[in-house]
Structures are given as structure tokens and as C-alpha cells.
Amino acid sequence: MTDKILISLTVNGTAYDDVLVEARHTLVDVLRHGLGLTGTHVGCEHGVCGACTVLVDGAPARACLMFAVQAEGADIRTVESLSDGDAELSDLQRAFSEHHGLQCGFCTPGFLMLAEGFLAERPQATKEEIREVVSANLCRCTGYQTIVEAIDGCARQRRGEGRQ
Numbered sequence: 001m002t003d004k005i006l007i008s009l010t011v012n013g014t015a016y017d018d019v020l021v022e023a024r025h026t027l028v029d030v031l032r033h034g035l036g037l038t039g040t041h042v043g044c045e046h047g048v049c050g051a052c053t054v055l056v057d058g059a060p061a062r063a064c065l066m067f068a069v070q071a072e073g074a075d076i077r078t079v080e081s082l083s084d085g086d087a088e089l090s091d092l093q094r095a096f097s098e099h100h101g102l103q104c105g106f107c108t109p110g111f112l113m114l115a116e117g118f119l120a121e122r123p124q125a126t127k128e129e130i131r132e133v134v135s136a137n138l139c140r141c142t143g144y145q146t147i148v149e150a151i152d153g154c155a156r157q158r159r160g161e162g163r164q
């Protein structure tokens with residue numbers, strides 16, 4: 001029989017004090033299968049593609065590389081935290097839509113959380129810095145330019161520099 005471990009963590013503002021995990025479970029396993037938050041996608045499961053990117057204590061992290069037990073006490077944000085769940089998109093999501101920063105959309109939750117964490121840290125980010133940051137994640141559809149434009153547009157709007 002596999003030993004299970006109880007962990008406590010906060011996900012999208014909700015505290016969970018009794019999440020039962022196995023030592024082998026990753027954070028993305030718990031988010032998707034334990035908590036039903038399937039917005040976080042799983043691509044390579046090897047830390048390469050970034051589809052599983054979430055915020056851990058505000059910093060982007062690959063949820064497929066982190067064991068669930070390592071999230072003990074952490075504050076996790078997934079893509080579900082960006083909108084209010086009532087069809088109202090966040091400014092960053094709207095920017096992706098308006099700049100055509102997605103095609104199939106498989107990579108999009110990861111890019112959104114990567115960008116959300118990055119812009120919180122670097123609100124004055126230049127386009128070059130944004131381009132460097134998005135190179136951490138893989139997108140096989142867009143060619144990246146529209147993703148860069150979307151993030152830059154959102155950053156400019158947050159800085160009060162006009163429309164997205």
C-alpha cells in the first residue's frame with residue numbers, strides 16, 4: 001500500500017488544509033486531478049514546454065517538476081485565478097485575444113501565468129525583456145510575435161500608456 005501524506009496549501013485564494021497526496025504526485029497532478037483545476041495543461045511532463053506554468057508564491061514555476069509535497073504552505077495561482085469565472089477576462093487575457101496571441105491555445109495558460117508573474121515583478125519590462133522571458137515556454141503555433149505584442153500591450157496599458 002502506498003503511503004499518503006496530508007498537505008496544506010492555498011490555491012487561487014482558497015485554503016486547503018487536507019489534501020491527501022502520494023509522495024510521487026506532482027503539483028500539476030494535484031491541481032488537475034485532486035482539485036479539478038484543468039486549466040493548467042500538461043505537455044512534456046519534463047520541464048521543457050512550460051504548458052504547466054503556475055505561480056508559486058508569486059513566481060512562475062513548472063508544476064510538472066514540483067512534487068506536491070514541496071507545495072506545503074505555498075500560495076499557488078493557476079490560470080483560473082485570472083478571471084472571475086463569469087466570462088469576464090482579465091486585462092492580460094484580453095490582450096492575448098486582441099493581439100491573436102493564441103491559435104490552438106494549448107500553451108496559453110502557461111504563457112499567461114508566465115507573463116502574469118513576470119509583469120508583477122517587472123511592470124516596466126521592455127519588449128526585449130518580454131521576448132527573452134517568453135522564450136522559456138514553447139508554442140508551436142504562433143511564432144511568438146503576437147504573444148510578445150500581447151504582453152507588451154498589457155504592460156503598457158497597466159502603465160497608463162494607452163490602449164493594449
Ligand code: FES
Nearest residue numbers: 043044045050064
Ligand atoms: S508539462 Fe511541465 S514543462 Fe512541459
Ligand code: FES
Nearest residue numbers: 103104139140141
Ligand atoms: S497556440 Fe498552439 S501551441 Fe501555442
